[in-house]
Amino acid sequence: DQQVKQNSPSLSVQEGRISILNCDYTNSMFDYFLWYKKYPAEGPTFLISISSIKDKNEDGRFTVFLNKSAKHLSLHIVPSQPGDSAVYFCAATSSGNTGKLIFGQGTTLQVKP
């Protein structure tokens, strides 16, 4: 049972436009969410996170939105740059189950120049 789902395996956008990556979760106990970026032949790197007490968190060009009622989060990248081309993973955990971080399947983003 996939508790964290990224239903779009891939996304292609033009440089300068907005990239929106989506993630859905099923476990209502999750209260902390993270996004990671992964380039080929490298390990994932942390990008941005959000706690369930917030509905938005911003860091430069990256913004994560959380809709708890819909059990949905999204990552917005504005403006998108070719260097943003990578695989993006969302992840979730709960403060009552520390240590278990559940990842989605990943979305491959391609930003075209």
Next chain:
Amino acid sequence: EAQVTQNPRYLITVTGKKLTVTCSQNMNHEYMSWYRQDPGLGLRQIYYSMNVEVTDKGDVPEGYKVSRKEKRNFPLILESPSPNQTSLYFCASSLGSTGELFFGEGSRLTVL
């Protein structure tokens, strides 16, 4: 330089031949974990450790063992590897269990 180091980076082995993938971090992190990445399945947690001598199963622990005798090291042991353990493995560490994870560069394992 702060880093998580995994070895080996690439390994081809045969069914049943015990192997160990080492993981070491130099950031004095309490939390460490192992993941495997497979196409269409994302990253799945194998085991994690909250501190020295404290380990627990993740989502796919079958066929794996771990130990945490020292804070910096968290080796992954495959006692009798099978072809379904062919995968890309990542070790990660963090200061807290919900904090930012620092990942190693990955170990690609092929079991024939």
